[in-house]
Amino acid sequence: MEVFLTTLKAVIDNLGATVVLPIIIFFVALIMGAKPGKAFRAGVTIGIAFIGINLVIGLMWGTLSGVAQAMVTNWNIQxxxxxxxxxxxxxxxxxxxxxxxxxxxxxxxxxILLVFKATKTLNIDIWNYWHFAFLGSMVYMVSQNLTYGLIAAAIAAALALFLADWTAKAVQSFYNLPGISIPHLTTAPGVPFAIFTNWLIDLIPGVKNWKVDPDTIQKRFGVFGEPVIMGLVIGLVLGVMGYYNAEQAAVAILQTGMNLAAVMLLLPRMVQILMEGLIPVSEAAREFMKKRASDREIYIGLDSAILIGHPAAISSSLVLVPIVILLSIILPGNHVLLFADLAIIPFVVAMFAPLMQGNIFRMIVAGILELGVGFYIATNMAPLFTSAAQNAGFAMPEGASQITSIGDGFLWPQFLFTKVVQSLGGVIGLVVLAALLVVVWVLYAKNPAKWEKIAGAPEK
Incomplete structure (x- = not known):
């Protein structure tokens, strides 16, 4: 069995998400009753879309990393x-x-959860199962017990399904993604921060009425409110902040502006291609459930990469870049310097958009709250994170005594699981975590419409 798992893991690692996911989509579509030709085309189209999305994210990563490094140097952040x-x-x-x-x-x-009708999500995003493995590995590190780590990973997988079900209606409506949910543990944990931010802003007279979504911005500012021009302007501002004293400042600033304008245009186009591949799969799933399960709903769980092409997600993320770099300077007790994972911010904020109807102002506030808390989580978890990375053979960057990442080092599920197990002990801690999830899930199941409305679902 271990040889099989080692081989399976090696195959998935070597092929990568852009090959593994189309294969899975092909077989899922076939099982759901799609014709082989349609299933094959859907898989290939989705694979092409993810290749395109990764290319655009790579452009954004390179651009933001360069700007961030320049800002860090200019501001002498250590x-x-x-x-x-x-x-x-x-x-x-x-x-x-x-x-x-x-x-x-x-x-x-x-x-198991599908059979017992506890979840509606079929999570085919196998590549991102590594988030469950990371959380389980951190529990394994603090407990030195493999069984505890495996149980923690299983609870994390269930947590992802709960969050996916809870937010599915909002995601489907706002992003126009019928039959899709997002069991991605980089994105879904942001929901509590979005709910809290909405509650807080709604208490502030005047501010609660601010409407700063892409459509309103475009109507008010005309061509200068279009997403591409917004990307250009934000890019130019970031370029000035990073490269104002560079040798070829004008070139670097203009390149930054054009690169981020390209991101604003190309990411939504890649998501459109993705949707072209998803439509036949979604239709086949609906027909399958209609014939065999009394029209029971089933969601296809996918990577949150399909969300980040929305102008509100990209715009708020780009504005957050200089803000979070500033936070790394001014937050008392923070030890974290942001750099490599700045391009992950769109994944962190993407789930804010449905709850806030694309209100960029609210998304930025929620992002500040989540990432602000994340600095302290990352500072606290850094010794364990660093030790685990070294044991796994990760090469430490020159001059760094400890490391972290926004992708998982800043997020509350990893912190919660690790600290509960560490403080209460393996068995008791895991029982408490599982019990908390069961209680929340039962409360949700009693009144799903109410819970889904809190998470941004439209009125029926």
Whole structure:
């Protein structure tokens, strides 16, 4: 069995998401009753879309990393915990035995919950199961017990399904993604911050009425409110902040502006291609459930990469870049210097948009809150994060004493699981975590419409 799992993990790692996901989509579509030709085309189209999305994200990553490095140099920021990006978290996830078992564990958890009708989500985003493995690996590190790590990974997989179900109606309506949910543990944990931010802003007279969504901005500012021009302007501002004293400042500033304008145009186009591939799969799933399960709803769980092409998600993320770099300077007790994972911010904020109807102002406030809390989570978790990464063979960057990442090092599920197990002990801690999830899930199941409305679902 271990040889099989090792081989399966190696195959998935080597092929990558852009090959594995189309294969999974093809077989899922066939099982759901789609014709082989349609299923094949859907898989290939989705794979092409993800390649395009990754290329655009790569452009954004390179641009933002350069700007961030320039800002850090200009402002002489020095911290002993360096953000080295999500690859460090992935190294931890697959560097322990938890990573070896996470795929079958997550699949079994998903199938059991589907059979008992506890979830509507079929999570086919196997590549991102590594988030469950990371959380389980951190629990394994603090407990030195593989079984505890595996159980934690299983609970994390269930948590992702709960968050996906809870937010599905909002995601489907706002992003026009019928039959889709997002069980992605970089994005879904932002929902509580969005709910709190909405509640807080609604208490402030005048401010609560501010409407700063892309459509309103475009109507008010005309061509200068179009997403592409917004990207250009934001890019130019970031370029000035980073490269004002560079040798070829004008060139660097203009390139930054054009690169981010390109991101604003190309990401939505890539998501449109993705939707072209998803439509036949979604239709086949609906027909399958209509014939065999009394029209029971089933959601296809996908990567939140399909959300980040929305202008509100990109715009708020780009505005947050200089803000969070400033936060790293002014937050008392913070030890984290942001750098490599700044391009992950769109994934962090993407779930804010449905709850806030694309209100960029509210999304920025929620992002400040989540990432502000994240600095303290990352500072606290950095010693464990660093130790786990070194044990997994991750190469420490020169001059860094400790490392972290926004992708998982800043997020509350990893912190919560690790601290509960560490403080209460393995068995009791895991029982408490599982019990909390069950209680929340039962409350949701009693009145799903009320819960989904809180998470941004439209009125029926």
């Amino acid at each position: 911290r002993d915990v360096v953000d080295v990006g999500w690859p460090s978290a992935a190294a931890i996830a697959f560097g322990t035995d938890v990573g070896l078992w996470v795929i079958p564990i997550a699949i079994v958890v998903n199938l």
